[in-house]
Amino acid sequence: MPAAPSFTPASWPVRTLRKVRDTVDTMASSSPSRLFLTALFLVIAVFTALLSLPVATAKHVVTPFYDALFTATSAVTVTGLTTVNSGEHWSQFGLVVIMVAMFVGGLGVVTLASILALAVSRRLGLRGKLLTQQAMAADDDGRLGEVGTLLRIIITTTTTIQLALAVLLIPAFYVADHTLGEAFFHGSFYAISSFNNGGFVSHPDGLAGFESNPFIVVPIMIGVFVGSLGFPVLMVLLTLRHKFRKWSLHAKLTIGVSLILTVVGAVVLGGLEWNNQATMGHLSVWDKILHSFFASVNTRSGGFSLVDQNELHPATMLITDALMFAGGGSVSTAGGIKVTTIAVLFLAMAAEARGDSDIRTFGRRIPDGTMRVALSVVVLGATLVALGAALLLWISEESLDRVLFETISAFATCGLSVGLSAELPPAGKYVLVALMFAGRVGTITLAAALSARQRETRYHFPEERPIIG
Amino acid sequence: MPAAPSFTPASWPVRTLRKVRDTVDTMASSSPSRLFLTALFLVIAVFTALLSLPVATAKHVVTPFYDALFTATSAVTVTGLTTVNSGEHWSQFGLVVIMVAMFVGGLGVVTLASILALAVSRRLGLRGKLLTQQAMAADDDGRLGEVGTLLRIIITTTTTIQLALAVLLIPAFYVADHTLGEAFFHGSFYAISSFNNGGFVSHPDGLAGFESNPFIVVPIMIGVFVGSLGFPVLMVLLTLRHKFRKWSLHAKLTIGVSLILTVVGAVVLGGLEWNNQATMGHLSVWDKILHSFFASVNTRSGGFSLVDQNELHPATMLITDALMFAGGGSVSTAGGIKVTTIAVLFLAMAAEARGDSDIRTFGRRIPDGTMRVALSVVVLGATLVALGAALLLWISEESLDRVLFETISAFATCGLSVGLSAELPPAGKYVLVALMFAGRVGTITLAAALSARQRETRYHFPEERPIIG
Numbered sequence A, B: 001m002p003a004a005p006s007f008t009p010a011s012w013p014v015r016t017l018r019k020v021r022d023t024v025d026t027m028a029s030s031s032p033s034r035l036f037l038t039a040l041f042l043v044i045a046v047f048t049a050l051l052s053l054p055v056a057t058a059k060h061v062v063t064p065f066y067d068a069l070f071t072a073t074s075a076v077t078v079t080g081l082t083t084v085n086s087g088e089h090w091s092q093f094g095l096v097v098i099m100v101a102m103f104v105g106g107l108g109v110v111t112l113a114s115i116l117a118l119a120v121s122r123r124l125g126l127r128g129k130l131l132t133q134q135a136m137a138a139d140d141d142g143r144l145g146e147v148g149t150l151l152r153i154i155i156t157t158t159t160t161i162q163l164a165l166a167v168l169l170i171p172a173f174y175v176a177d178h179t180l181g182e183a184f185f186h187g188s189f190y191a192i193s194s195f196n197n198g199g200f201v202s203h204p205d206g207l208a209g210f211e212s213n214p215f216i217v218v219p220i221m222i223g224v225f226v227g228s229l230g231f232p233v234l235m236v237l238l239t240l241r242h243k244f245r246k247w248s249l250h251a252k253l254t255i256g257v258s259l260i261l262t263v264v265g266a267v268v269l270g271g272l273e274w275n276n277q278a279t280m281g282h283l284s285v286w287d288k289i290l291h292s293f294f295a296s297v298n299t300r301s302g303g304f305s306l307v308d309q310n311e312l313h314p315a316t317m318l319i320t321d322a323l324m325f326a327g328g329g330s331v332s333t334a335g336g337i338k339v340t341t342i343a344v345l346f347l348a349m350a351a352e353a354r355g356d357s358d359i360r361t362f363g364r365r366i367p368d369g370t371m372r373v374a375l376s377v378v379v380l381g382a383t384l385v386a387l388g389a390a391l392l393l394w395i396s397e398e399s400l401d402r403v404l405f406e407t408i409s410a411f412a413t414c415g416l417s418v419g420l421s422a423e424l425p426p427a428g429k430y431v432l433v434a435l436m437f438a439g440r441v442g443t444i445t446l447a448a449a450l451s452a453r454q455r456e457t458r459y460h461f462p463e464e465r466p467i468i469g
């Protein structure tokens, strides 16, 4: 016999909040992708409006719509591409708006991607691989609802890390000839911008003035790297720490591929630019190594740079394109096709080379469906980049080197820039806005939609193999 | 009880020939990939030597080694890239050497790819999907051995088609102000060059002089298209004709994707160049349409062009890059990653979007192993192109537009050129030689090696899915 429902007295604000909570919970479980798209769209609209206010600019003028929309999209999608010089064009108020947009955008992306990943696990009837589910069991009085609980954990975790970064950066800026107020502002700005892989800078000349200051460069680099790993990996690291064998397969693959890409990227990018006087040729060996790692980490997709990206050798730009396209970890503020996507495809190839019918790694089997999702994400990414690049080539009459760099940076919400964003006519800026939006939501919602659909086929056609290659 | 061996009298030349036949047969069945690599290497060496002779050049000089090697590689791999103006630099003898190199190269590639495909079918215990096996049953007196029989069928089929093309082209050149001797030479040259997707031209200004002559342009276009379909598809068309339902899955996919790419390519390439006065802007509407289809067909991978590829809009170059990378049919003289590779990947994505665990098309199921082979071929191709482009950017200091175009053209043995091959220093020419060689043998031998290895796994690890996207 079911227990009789218990009535508790509740005032109307509590009831209203409960209704909002239930509506969001319902939407989150019934159509999380639509919730993601709607939320991102609304948030961008709000920040476009805020950045259009005269008070947001240093000269108290109204920013053209395309520049306000571009900056808002860039900040909310935590890309970091800019059509105006952030440190010059915007007022202190404008920069705070951007900082809040990055914080809200980063939080929103991670939360919504978590909800999507949860929805997929639930649909597939998987045991909770995302540790959030275990954490959520601890908060089971249901006050906040599922989304609320997830949000609370994410906010607690990410804010703590961002505070720690600010604690490192504020003294560093104070020592580097800033007043205490300036140090506090810039320290907070870069803490948020780095951990959220935001890529925005608050100095008119960016980080160039601190290129040899490890106390500023290193915390920013660490912030970007940690932020790019993604929430599920952070939870694994925070709860299981060095117990590597207990880590989820997702955490092992994400950290493994991230480290490989970072080291290989640093060696290749550093090697190509080693003697380039316009970039790192004039630095000491130690600074060259630091610059190489900084450049490599920021392709995954922090977007900060210590040197003028226009001065890079064309071969360096091509390698950077590839690294940006790869991107960071799933359910993070990083973009790109994601490192687990690459891991799954390479493991599938390795299985084929060994002659295995199963994709195996770390004592686990990855189902073929996951490989097909990975494949779809890569093809979607390559298609978006090719279409975007063709459109921008048509609009700008620029060379492919610069166009491809800016296109991939936008798609991968990376933010490294050769300055094309600022030079393009409005039509080109709208193309980049579309790429940032599609890059932010596209791979995540596609992967979730495909993963959630996997089902067994009841009857089979006879097998026939076309010739490949 | 086994039948007693029958002894027939045989003279020693017959016995020697039988020994050679048996050795080739043994090598073809035990390590066909090595046979492929060795044969291609030896044939290129012979033609490099021939082209190094003073008599091969118009001015009776010794061609530098890198140019002779480049031309020999380009002809034998039926690419069509050139470091010298073929119609000016080479003598009539030199052009005949190139013509023979294309004929031998085309024949060799198709034969060796057929042997590889046969070996894979045999290893997998498949019923003969390649019609050659049925055709070979008819020739079972064993005089020629397996390879000899295959070679006989391939020579008969392809020579017939090339003769038919020459019969169309010789009168067309005669009408177009050539002497009968010239018409015979050029007609034969373009018949071989087009059907083998060779891409070499025998006129100093290429086909530009005939850009509005449909009697020359159309047969060449048809030759390229038919040649790009591949031997298994030709056999299906010749034996089953319009009985579409009986076609092999391979033939259906090859022809389907080839037609789609050709039409979409023509529309996009034509649309982008419609008003470009430096390419087709000055032509009549009919000629523009003809040029669009000619350009589209030749990305699959004929390599002939009617206009200066340097004058193409950068967006057109990027679309051409993508079409060249796709390439033609398997077991053909065309290069690229091959149209069935693309078909399998898109069908895998479509299956995923429908939520099917099986990849199904035309009432057949394509095994997951085939998808992984396709994936491996794409990744190999993309890796070769990326490495090649990075190396050439480093060597040439050229823009990515031109470098990527020439790199993909070499990898896909396409032969469309922006002229970079001729401008590069020797180091760059060697890179392109390596790309042509790797592009010619790489995808075919990789796919064969992987396909032949597929086996069932006896035990399974527990399943775990990383998050994708």
Ligand SMILES: [K+]
Pocket: A078, A079, A080, A197, A198, A199, A301, A302, A303, A413, A414, A415
């Ligand atoms: K970024």
Ligand SMILES: [K+]
Pocket: B078, B079, B080, B197, B198, B199, B301, B302, B303, B413, B414, B415
């Ligand atoms: K060719």
